[in-house]
Each structure stands twice: as C-alpha cells, then as structure tokens.
Amino acid sequence: MNQLETEIVVVGGGPGGYAAAFYAADLGKKVTLIERDDRLGGVCMNRGCIPSKALLHATHGITTARESAKRGITFGEPQIDVAKLREWKNGILGKLAGGLKMLAEKRGVKVIHARGYFEDSETLRIETDQGQQFLKFQKAIVAVGSRPALPKVFDLGNPRIMTSTEALEVEDIPENLLVVGGGYIGMELGTVYATLGSKVTVVEALDSILMGADPDLARPVMLYAKKAFKEMRFKAKVTKMATAGKQIKVTSEYNGETFEELYDRVLVSVGRTPNSQDLGLEHTKAKLDDKGFIAVNAQQQTEDPNIFAIGDIAGGVLLAHKASKEARIAVEAIVGESHGAAQAVIPAVVFTDPEVAWCGLTETEAKQKDIAVEIAKFPWGASGRAMTFDRVDGATKLIIEPGTDRILGVGIVGHGAGELISEGVLAVEMGATAKDLALTVHPHPTLSETLMEAAEAFYGHATHTLSPKKK
Numbered sequence: 054m055n056q057l058e059t060e061i062v063v064v065g066g067g068p069g070g071y072a073a074a075f076y077a078a079d080l081g082k083k084v085t086l087i088e089r090d091d092r093l094g095g096v097c098m099n100r101g102c103i104p105s106k107a108l109l110h111a112t113h114g115i116t117t118a119r120e121s122a123k124r125g126i127t128f129g130e131p132q133i134d135v136a137k138l139r140e141w142k143n144g145i146l147g148k149l150a151g152g153l154k155m156l157a158e159k160r161g162v163k164v165i166h167a168r169g170y171f172e173d174s175e176t177l178r179i180e181t182d183q184g185q186q187f188l189k190f191q192k193a194i195v196a197v198g199s200r201p202a203l204p205k206v207f208d209l210g211n212p213r214i215m216t217s218t219e220a221l222e223v224e225d226i227p228e229n230l231l232v233v234g235g236g237y238i239g240m241e242l243g244t245v246y247a248t249l250g251s252k253v254t255v256v257e258a259l260d261s262i263l264m265g266a267d268p269d270l271a272r273p274v275m276l277y278a279k280k281a282f283k284e285m286r287f288k289a290k291v292t293k294m295a296t297a298g299k300q301i302k303v304t305s306e307y308n309g310e311t312f313e314e315l316y317d318r319v320l321v322s323v324g325r326t327p328n329s330q331d332l333g334l335e336h337t338k339a340k341l342d343d344k345g346f347i348a349v350n351a352q353q354q355t356e357d358p359n360i361f362a363i364g365d366i367a368g369g370v371l372l373a374h375k376a377s378k379e380a381r382i383a384v385e386a387i388v389g390e391s392h393g394a395a396q397a398v399i400p401a402v403v404f405t406d407p408e409v410a411w412c413g414l415t416e417t418e419a420k421q422k423d424i425a426v427e428i429a430k431f432p433w434g435a436s437g438r439a440m441t442f443d444r445v446d447g448a449t450k451l452i453i454e455p456g457t458d459r460i461l462g463v464g465i466v467g468h469g470a471g472e473l474i475s476e477g478v479l480a481v482e483m484g485a486t487a488k489d490l491a492l493t494v495h496p497h498p499t500l501s502e503t504l505m506e507a508a509e510a511f512y513g514h515a516t517h518t519l520s521p522k523k524k
Contacts (some may be wrong), residue, residue, distance in 0.1 A: 054260070055186045056186070056188070056189060056501075057085070057179075057186055057187070057188045058187070058188070058189045058190075059083050059084065059085040059163070059188060059190050059191075060077075060083040060084065060190070060191050061074075061077045061082050061083070061084050061085070061188055061190065061191065061192050061193070061194065061384075061387065062078075062084075062085045062086075062087060062108060062169075062177055062188055062190040062191070062192075062193045062194070062198060063084065063086045063087065063194045064087045064169040064177070064193065064194070064195050064196065064197055064404070065087070065088065065095065065192075065195065065196035065197040065198055065364075065366075066086055066087075066088030066090070066093040066094065066095055066153075066164070066173060066330075066371070067093075067094065067096060067097055067098070067151070067196060067198050067364065068094075068095060068097045068098070068197040068364070068373040068374075068377050069155070069198075069363045069364030069365075069376025069379060069380045069430055070086065070088070070095065070194070070196035070197075070363075070364070070375050070376075070379035070380070071086065071093050071094075071095075071153055071375075071384060072298065072376070072377040072381070073194045073363060073380035073381075073384055074157070074160075074162045074517075075126055075156060075160055075162065076380060076384045077384045077387070077487060078160040078161055078162050078262075079160065080384065080388050080390075081144075081434035082384075082388065083161075084160075084161075084162045085163045085164075085165065085188060085190070086157065086162050086163065086164045086165070087165050087167055087168075087169040087177070087179060087188075088164065088166055088167075088327050088474075088479070089167065089168050090166070090168055091240045091441075091461045092150040092153075092154070092216045092412065093150060093153040093154060093157065094146070094149060094163070095196075095198055096151060096167045096199070096200070097196055098125075098146060098150070098153075099146055099150075099375040099499065100151055100217070100221060100290045101217065101221075101373075102219045102373055103119065103145065103149065103218070104142050104145075104146060105145060105221060105238075105241055105242065105245070105404070106137075107141075107145050108142060108221065108223065108245045109241060109244065109404050111138060111141070111246050112248035112249060113248070114132050115249075116248055116291060116406065117247050118131065120212075120443060121310060121413045123443075124443070126252040133226065133249060133250070134151060135223055135224075135226065135265075135515065137268040138496045139223050140224065142221075142223075144322075156422065157320055157482060163339060164350075165179055166181070167179045167180055167181040168180040168181075169332070170331070170333040170335050170361075170501075171193075171332060171333035171334055171336050172187065172333060172336060173269075173320070173336050173337065174337045174338065174357050174359045174360065175189060175191075175359060176189055176190075176207065176219070176351045177187065177190060177193065177326065177504075178333070183496070184383060185460070186353045188280045190359075191359070192359055192360075192361065192387045193359060193360045193361065194360075194362070194363060194380070194383050195332070195334075195339075195347060195355075195361065195362040195366055196362070196363050196364050196366065196376065196380070197292070197328045197329075197332065197366050197377075197395070198327075198328055198364055198365045199325040199326055199327050199328055199365035199371055200216075200218075200319075200325060200326055200328055201216035201217050201218060201321070201322070201324075201325055201326075202216075202323055202324045202325055202326045203216055203237075203321055204296070204321070204323065206292075206293065207233070207291075207294050207321050209294060209295070209296060211301065212224075212434045213299075213300070213301050213317065213319065214301060214318075214319045214321065215318060215319065215320050215321070215323055216320070216322070217238050217242060217320070219323060219407075220242050220246075220320050221242070223249075224424065226246065226250050226251055227246070227291065227316070227317035227318040227516075228247045228251065228317050229251070229252050229254070229283075229315070229316045229317050229318075230243075230246050230251040230252070230253050230254070230316060230317065230318050230319070230320060230391075231253075231254050231291075231301075231303055231316040231318075231319045231320070232253060232256070232319075232322060233255060233256050233257065233291050233319065233320065233321045233322065233323060234255075234321065234322035234323045234324075235255050235256075235257030235259070235262035235263070235287075236262070236263065236264070236283070236322060236323075236324070237263060237265075237403040237405070238322040239255060239320065239322035240262055240274065240403065240405045241256075241403065241404050241405055242320060242322070243255055243278070243282060243320070244278075244281065244405055244406055246320075246387070247281045247282055248281070251285055251332040252283040252381065252467060253281075253287075253320055254282065254283050254284045254286065254316075255278070255284070255285050255286065255291065256286050256290070256291055256305055256307070257285075257286065257287050257288075258288065258289065258290055258368075259287065259288070259406055260287050261275070261287065261405055262274065262275055262278070262285075263409060263501050265401060265411075265415075265416070266401075266403065266409050266417050266464070266466075267411070267416045267417050267450070267464055268417070269386065269416075269448070269465075269466075270409050270411065270448070270464045270465075270466040271409065271448045272410060272466075272520045273407050273447065273448075273466050273467070274403070274405045274406070274407060274466070275336050276446070277372020277405070277406050277407065277446075278405075281406075282516060283404065285431070286305075286307045287306055288307075289306065289307035289308075290300070290301060290305060290307075290339070291304070291305045292304050292305060292306060292311075294319065297311075297315060299317075300315040300317055301315070301316050301317075301318070301319050302314075302315055303315075303316055303319065305380060313433055325365065325371055327344070327345045327346045327347075327365060327366050327368070328365075328366060329341055329345045329346065329347060329366060334347070337357045337359075337360055338355070338357035338358075338360075339355035339356055339357045339360050339362070340355065340356050341366065344368070346366060346367060346368035347362035347366050347367055347368075349361070349362050349363075351382075352382060352383065352386035353367065353379050353382050353386065353501055354386060356381075358484045361383040361386070361387065361441060362383075363376055363379035363380050363383050364376030364379060364380075364381075365433060367379065370399055370401065372398070372401065374399065375397075375399045375497075378397050378399070379521045398413055398474070398478050398482045399412070399476070400410050400412040400422055400474045400478050401472035402470065402474060404471060406449055407444065407446055407466055407467045407468055407470065408465075408466070408467065408468065408469065408470035408471050409464075409466045409468065409470055410464070410465045410466075410470040410471050410473065410477075411429045411462065411463065411464040411465070411474070411475035411477075412462060412463055412474055412477050412478045412481055413452065413460070413461050413462030413463060413481035414426070414452050414461040414462035415452065415475070416428060416450075416452060416462075416464070418456070418462075419461075419462075424461075424489070424503045425452075425454075425455050426452050426453060426455070427452075427453045427455050427511070428450065428452060428453070428486065429449070429450070429451040429453060429507050429508065429510050430450045430451075430507060430510065431448065431450075431502075431506045431507035431510055431515065431518060432447075432448050432518065433445050433446065433447035433448060433449070433467050433502075433503060435506075435517040436500065436501070436502065436503055436506075436517070437469070437497075437498045437517075438497075438498040438499050438500050439467065439500060439503075441498070442468050444467060444468040446466075447465070447466050447467020447468060447500075447503075448465070448467065449463075449464075449465050449467075449473075449503035449504055449506075449507045450463065450464040450465070450507065451463055451487060451490075451504075451507050451508060451511065453487050453511060458486040459483055459484055459485070459486050459489060459512075460477075460480045460486065460487060460490065461481065462477075462481060463476075463477025463478075463481065463504070464477075465477070465502075465503075467500070468500070469500060473500060473501060473503075473504070476501065476504055477504065480504075483518075485497065487508040487511045487512070488508070488512070490504060490505060490507075490508035491505060491508035491509045491511070491512060493505060506518065515518075
C-alpha cells in the first residue's frame with residue numbers, strides 16, 4: 054500500500070482551506086492540502102465571489118457611461134463582446150490561482166489535486182485518475198465548502214437552467230431571464246445580466262429581497278431593481294419548469310394567479326447545499342446536523358478530536374471571510390495556541406447597485422430578540438462626496454446600546470458600502486462608543502465621513518444635517 058504521512062491534512066482548497074494550510078505551515082507544521090479542482094481557490098475564487106465582482110465591475114462601466122449624459126458627457130451605446138468579457142474575467146482567475154500555487158510552494162505546503170475520503174480518524178484515501186494513495190495524518194481540517202442548491206423539480210438537465218456557476222460563464226446574453234430567488238446571488242447576477250441587456254424577472258417566495266439586511270438598507274436596492282429589471286414578484290412561487298424548444302416553459306403562482314411563460318434562460322438562486330456527502334465521515338466520530346453541515350464546537354472541532362471543520366461545510370453564514378477566520382481558529386486550536394474562540398464579528402456585503410453592508414447586531418435582530426437599542430442615521434443626500442458621485446441614494450446607520458453608547462452594529466447602503474464597512478467591524482470588535490467614532494477625524498470629502506456624522510447625529514450635532522439633541 055502506497056502510504057504518505059503528514060501532521061495536518063486540509064481537505065478542500067478554498068478560502069478557508071488554503072488559509073488554514075498556509076497558516077499551519079507558517080507555524081511550522083508539515084501540511085498536505087487536498088483539492089479536487091485543478092487549481093486552488095475553491096468556489097469563491099473560481100465560481101463565486103471573484104468572477105461575480107469582476108462582472109459587476111465591468112457592467113458598472115455601462116451604467117456609469119449612461120448616467121454621465123446628465124453631466125454633459127455622452128457616450129455611444131456599448132458594444133458587448135461576450136467572449137472577450139469572459140476571457141478578461143478568466144484571466145483574473147488564472148492570475149489569482151497562479152499566486153496561490155506559488156504561495157503554497159514557497160511555504161512548503163504539499164498540494165495534491167485529488168479526491169479525499171476518510172478511511173478512519175487517522176487515514177485519508179486520496180483518489181486520482183492514476184490510482185489511489187493513503188495518507189496518515191495527526192489532525193485533519195475539512196473545508197470542502199458548498200454548492201448551489203438545485204431542487205429536483207428544476208433539474209431538467211437543460212443548460213438553459215443555470216445556477217450561479219453556469220451564470221458566471223456568461224455564455225450569452227439571454228433576451229428574457231428569470232431569476233428564482235431574491236437573495237444576494239440572484240440580485241447581484243440579475244444586476245449583471247440586466248445591465249448587459251437582458252429583460253430580468255425576479256421571483257421571490259418572501260415579501261422582500263435581501264432578507265438578511267434591515268428593510269431600510271434594502272430599500273434603495275429595491276428601487277434600483279424596479280427600474281433596471283423588467284419585473285419583481287414577491288410572495289411568488291415557481292411550481293414547474295419544462296423544456297420548450299430553445300426556451301424554458303415556467304409555471305408560477307403569483308397574486309392568486311397561475312402563469313405559464315417562456316424564458317431564454319433561468320437562474321436558480323435559492324441557497325446552497327453543503328458538500329458533506331461521500332467524504333467517508335461515517336468512518337469517523339464526526340457528526341452531521343439535520344441540514345448536512347458538520348457539527349463543530351467553538352474551536353471548529355468536530356466530535357472526532359482529530360477532525361476539524363471550517364467554512365461553508367461547518368454551517369452558519371456562508372461567507373469566504375468567515376471561512377478564513379475559522380481557519381485560524383482551527384489551526385490555533387491544533388497547535389495549542391488557542392485563546393478561546395471569541396465570537397468574531399463577521400460583516401456581510403451585497404455587491405448590488407447600490408451596495409449593502411452590515412456587521413454586528415442589526416435593527417431587525419434587535420427587535421426579534423427584544424434588545425433595547427438606539428438608532429443613529431446619516432443620509433447620503435447630505436454628503437458632498439456622495440453628490441460628486443451622483444449617488445445620494447445611500448445611508449449610514451449605527452445600532453447603539455442605550456446608556457453605554459457602545460456601537461453594537463453598523464449598516465451601510467450606498468456606493469462602495471463594502472469598502473466602508475470594515476470601520477464598522479472594527480468599532481464593534483473593539484467595543485467602541487458612538488463618542489469614539491464622533492471624535493475620530495475623518496478626511497473630507499469622503500464617504501467615510503458618514504460614519505462620523507452618523508455618530509455626531511446621535512448626539513445632536515452633526516455638521517451637515519439637523520437632528521434632535523440628545524438629552
């Protein structure tokens with residue numbers, strides 16, 4: 054039997070997996086990283102975060118050009134070369150993958166592109182097209198991620214029914230596109246295709262979009278989508294799909310009526326499913342919860358003391374930066390440097406137009422949990438910098454603890470909200486008060502000032518807006 058040995062094996066090379074492997078190697082451990090794809094990066098880099106943001110940036114140029122007419126600068130209609138757009142996007146992914154490969158080599162991380170299967174709590178079977186090997190390990194970190202959910206009723210084997218994976222390939226620009234699901238994936242990719250020229254219809258089972266965000270933060274996104282998309286349908290349900298020549302026949306229920314419509318393509322974005330099957334975990338003490346995620350404790354350790362799990366496969370919010378944070382928690386627990394896993398503040402960002410970002414406690418969560426809070430807001434209509442962007446559709450919001458004035462949460466909607474939220478994360482993480490934020494000098498004119506002015510508004514003396522004075 055061909056057998057290898059390592060101190061730590063990481064199964065899965067996404068943002069959690071390669072972060073864990075690199076960190077463990079930095080701390081002097083012998084590390085082997087197993088990844089099924091032919092390059093590192095996982096879903097985030099290859100079929101998720103990075104390609105979607107590349108396409109959003111590219112198409113934002115179209116929107117900017119159109120809006121510039123009111124500033125006295127006029128461009129002609131865009132000529133879209135889908136093949137070149139795809140080539141540019143793929144070039145970014147190739148460069149990032151090459152960087153990860155180089156970093157693994159420099160750190161001495163042994164990367165094996167293969168499928169991993171647990172034989173027991175100390176042995177991983179490595180399967181490639183050339184055969185199989187067995188790897189003895191002391192500790193394992195499972196970081197195999199998740200995949201787009203595709204309900205059986207929609208899975209016709211027709212390439213015109215897409216998940217985010219296929220939609221990001223931009224094979225063509227469909228004249229009519231149905232998006233099933235008004236979460237962040239559906240809204241981001243709907244924005245891309247609408248800007249490229251598709252007539253986009255969104256069907257959402259709930260009564261609004263972006264259900265994780267506070268309604269007042271989601272509202273500007275809704276207003277933009279109503280203008281950019283053909284139609285937004287809420288409390289609606291797709292009941293059936295069928296192939297109809299070169300189109301998809303979709304049956305749906307909306308406003309008490311049944312609709313039968315033809316679409317050139319359908320994007321199904323109704324959530325994600327953990328990749329927990331066919332890993333051999335049943336040969337270990339690790340357990341799955343009722344949704345198929347691997348159960349872990351605060352140190353990311355499973356019920357098997359030799360096996361840890363991080364990222365999407367461990368449940369919670371399915372975000373790349375959460376996986377990277379958990380990578381460090383797991384590695385520190387393994388090497389004995391853990392100081393206890395304090396609850397990390399994990400920001401969320403939706404790269405729609407406008408962007409939405411939040412961290413810590415939201416106003417909605419405070420109401421649901423009956424937590425007393427005070428709210429301070431600064432409208433971007435009062436921001437000189439927002440006016441120079443022609444993007445006054447934003448707002449910055451602080452969730453504040455009464456009595457202590459400690460900042461419990463921050464929410465931002467507007468141009469570049471994803472770049473601004475980190476100051477909010479730092480404020481919540483460090484236990485800063487609204488006074489700390491108000492007294493911190495921010496450069497002018499910037500959008501970052503809106504955080505300072507929201508804090509000043511809390512005390513009734515924001516320079517660029519009027520607000521009731523705090524007693």
